[in-house]
Amino acid sequence: MTAATDSSASGPTVRVPLSLLDRSRTRQGESPGAALRNTIERADRAEVLGFHRFWVAEHHAVPGIASGSPPLLMAAIAERTERIRVGSGGVMLPNHRPLVIAEQARMLEALHPGRIDLGVGRSLGFTAPVREALDVLRYTPEDFARDLVDLEAFLTDDGPVTAMPAGVPAPPIFVLATGSGLATAAERGLPVVVGGPVLRGDLAPLNDYRNRFRPSRSCPEPHLIVSADVMVAETTQRARELMLPEAWAMVTSRSTGAFPPLSSHAPQHLTDRQQAQIEDHVAQSVHGTVAEVGRQLTELVHRTGADEVIAFASTYDRQSLADSDAALATLITP
Structure with a gap:
């Protein structure tokens, strides 16, 4: 797999599919409902702009994030759009029984054939009280592997009962992976979505995923999507x-244990350590002009061997985020 930017007269392009992930971030002075409606509107624009997928996330009891139910938001987005693939980035297996997840995914697939993606992960709640409310205080890699096997079985009619609606093709599963998740995905023959520390450190886990990959009916060869904070x-x-x-x-x-709504103003009285953390966050992102972002994404794809990039980004000013999406879309290969 190769990737490059094309500097032809039509402008640079990144020669892998580009997609978006939206976390329904809230803003100070704005209702959570506004954040959810904006996610749906952003998905509508993403389809017009030519993005490959539009995914939403699962977070519970986080003041700065309005979306706690990916299937509900996916249903609203899929109903609003016509062609773009709609998915979860992702549904957290510790919080749901595999049969329930399978039936939700099958229902979406039945209503919107060939457009549904099921990204799954194993993150627990954001804080201890949230984990207690979800009744998930411990969840091991072995638990994740077991639930993933059960989920696949229900989606392919190999489980002990039939997930409804019956007779619906299984939507593809994507594993939101870290170290152990990569190994599990390789053994199951599933595509992976990787970001953060895995991309910034030693890339040996990605090579190990490819080397250990066992082809499956749904995914005959390794498939890597990298997630990046892009502006x-x-x-x-x-x-x-x-x-x-x-x-x-x-x-x-x-410092507070609570992820807040986005603000147009910096927190007061930042310490040197906090300022350094801010600079580190910005430095780890992909940001700049169209040409600069095109070069950075190309380097990222070359370095990781990615088959696709899914961009997540949030900022206080919604129009600027929409403008960023439109600019990023100019990098999509026709």
């Missing part, structure tokens, strides 16, 4: 400024 603007400085609201929220969450 595009007219200048590098402006793109950096747009990254700051999310960085401020991240720093606040580390």
Whole structure:
């Protein structure tokens, strides 16, 4: 697999599919309902712009994130759109029984054939009280592997009971993976979505995934999607400024244990350590002008061997985020 940017007259392109992940981030002074409606509107624009997939996330009892139920939001998005693939990034297996997840996915697939993706992960709740409310205090890699096997069985009619609606083709499963998750996905012959520390460190886990991969009916060869925090603007400085609201929220969450709504203003009285964390967050993102982002994404794809990039980004100013999406879409290969 190769990737490059094309500097033809039509502009640079990244020669792997580009997709979006939206976490329904709330803003100060705005209702959670507004955040959810904006996610649906963003998906509608993403389809027009030519993005490959549009995924939503699962977070529970987080003040800064309005989406706690990917299937419900996926249903609203799929109903609003016509062609773009709609998925979860992802449904957390510790929080749901495999049969329930399978039936939700099958229902979506029955209503919107050939457009549904089922991304699954194993993250627990954001804080101890949330984990207690979900009644999930411990969840091991072995638990995840077991639930993944059960989920596949229900989706392919190999389980002890039939997941309804019956006779619906199984939507593809994608594993949101870290170290042990990569190994599990390789053994099951499933595609993976990787971001964060795995991409910034030693890439041996990705090579191990490919080497250990066992072809399956749904995925005959390894398939890697990399997730990246991407922001595009007219200048590098402006793109950096747009990254700051999310960085401020991240720093606040580390000190308070609560992930806040996005704000247009920096927290007061930042320590040197917090300022360093903000700078680190921005430095680890992909941001800049269209040409700069195109080069950064190309390097990322070359370095990781990715088959696709799914971009997630949030900022306080919604119009600037929409403009970033439109600019990023110009990098999509026709």
